[in-house]
Amino acid sequence: MKYSLINLLKHIEYLYPNLFIGCLALKEFLAYRIFESNGRSSGRLEKISSVDLGINDLFVKVEYSAINYKDALAATGQAQIAKKFPLIGGIDLIGTVLESKTDKFRDGEKIIVTGSGLSETLNGGYSEYAQIDSDLAFLIPESISTRLAAGIGTAGFTAALAIYKMKINKQKFSNEKIIVTGATGGVGSFAILLLNKALSEVIAVSSKNNCINYLDSLGVKDIINPSDIKDNESLLEKALWHGAIDNIGGDILSWLTRTVRPHGNIASIGLASSHDLNTNVMPLILRGINILGISTNINRKISEDLWKDIFCNLTNDDIEKVITRETSLKDLSNHFDRYITGNNYGRTIIKIS
Ligand SMILES: NC(=O)c1ccc[n+]([C@@H]2O[C@H](COP(=O)([O-])OP(=O)(O)OC[C@H]3O[C@@H](n4cnc5c(N)ncnc54)[C@H](OP(=O)(O)O)[C@@H]3O)[C@@H](O)[C@H]2O)c1
Structure with missing residues (x-):
């Protein structure tokens, strides 16, 4: 069989999936992106590649995100949340660092990012992979699963x-x-x-x-x-x-x-x-x-202390009470209307991968 260079690289990547971490340009994955048309935004699921993520010092495999009122506004165009297009939605992002280019985090650590411009000017958590600025990320202690961290979120x-x-x-x-x-x-x-x-x-x-x-x-x-x-x-x-x-x-x-x-x-x-x-x-x-x-744009030290308090004060049972629904990236768009009409209760978390 004849291989073009790109096919050869794809084949190698298939056999050795970790080989291209950090420059995963060849791999396609799912993301829910916000687009603008005639001055109104709307979201849809797409296949994108790491080229669409840009470059940052943390390359992350996203495990969970969630739906917040603001996410529903962004995805349905009820308010102009995204300031640039196309942009990956999701103001909560929880996952594992695949490659860290900073001393602040090590490969394999679990992190959470909430707000901080995600889904406004920065790509958010509705994506299987993310490039994240380490200044926005907080460490999730080993005692808390990524699922529960997503339950807490923004x-x-x-x-x-x-x-x-x-x-x-x-x-x-x-x-x-x-x-x-x-x-x-x-x-x-x-x-x-x-x-x-x-x-x-x-x-x-x-x-x-x-x-x-x-x-x-x-x-x-x-x-x-x-x-x-x-x-x-x-x-x-x-x-x-x-x-x-x-x-x-x-x-x-x-x-x-x-x-x-x-x-x-x-x-x-x-x-x-x-x-x-x-x-x-x-x-x-x-x-x-x-x-x-109350604005969540506060200094990092306060945020860090707050996250420590939250992780310490809430039990797993507490958080589970608030997680009332878990869905997938593919089913995400079916859940926004409930938020807009005020008919949701508790938190909907999105299992990404
Ligand atoms: N300042 C910040 O930094 C910051 C951060 C996060 C969120 N927020 C804002 O805080 C608010 C709550 O966020 P959330 O994530 O908790 O939202 P959510 O999960 O969608 O909950 C909003 C709740 O508000 C009540 N509500 C009353 N009238 C409503 C209406 N007309 N439409 C929709 N909901 C209505 C409903 O509760 P009941 O039926 O029980 O009354 C609803 O469940 C939102 O406005 C969000 O944008 C601000």
């Missing part, structure tokens, strides 16, 4: 960051009533777990009547349906909560500002319901409440 990290910022701002947590909105979502679920570890009494705000058992299993003391919250025109209402973690914005966030007790903190994380915030200054100037903005 959602768990963001919940931990909110609690960290509230703590810096003198929130005690122990024996305090802390209210969590968007409670059945990924961030909400981890906020509940972590607040329980801090001995808070957690009140969930959730529109899902079918998730009472789920929220109970996470350890909430009470559940409020947003439809039961009366729209009150008062500038201040009865002060009920020592603090709040808000994932949805809009009218509920506005209500939180009027019902948090003096000097309490509201961590504003998300906008799943609305990006609006209509309130007044009375809660600020009469009760001294604090609205803390």
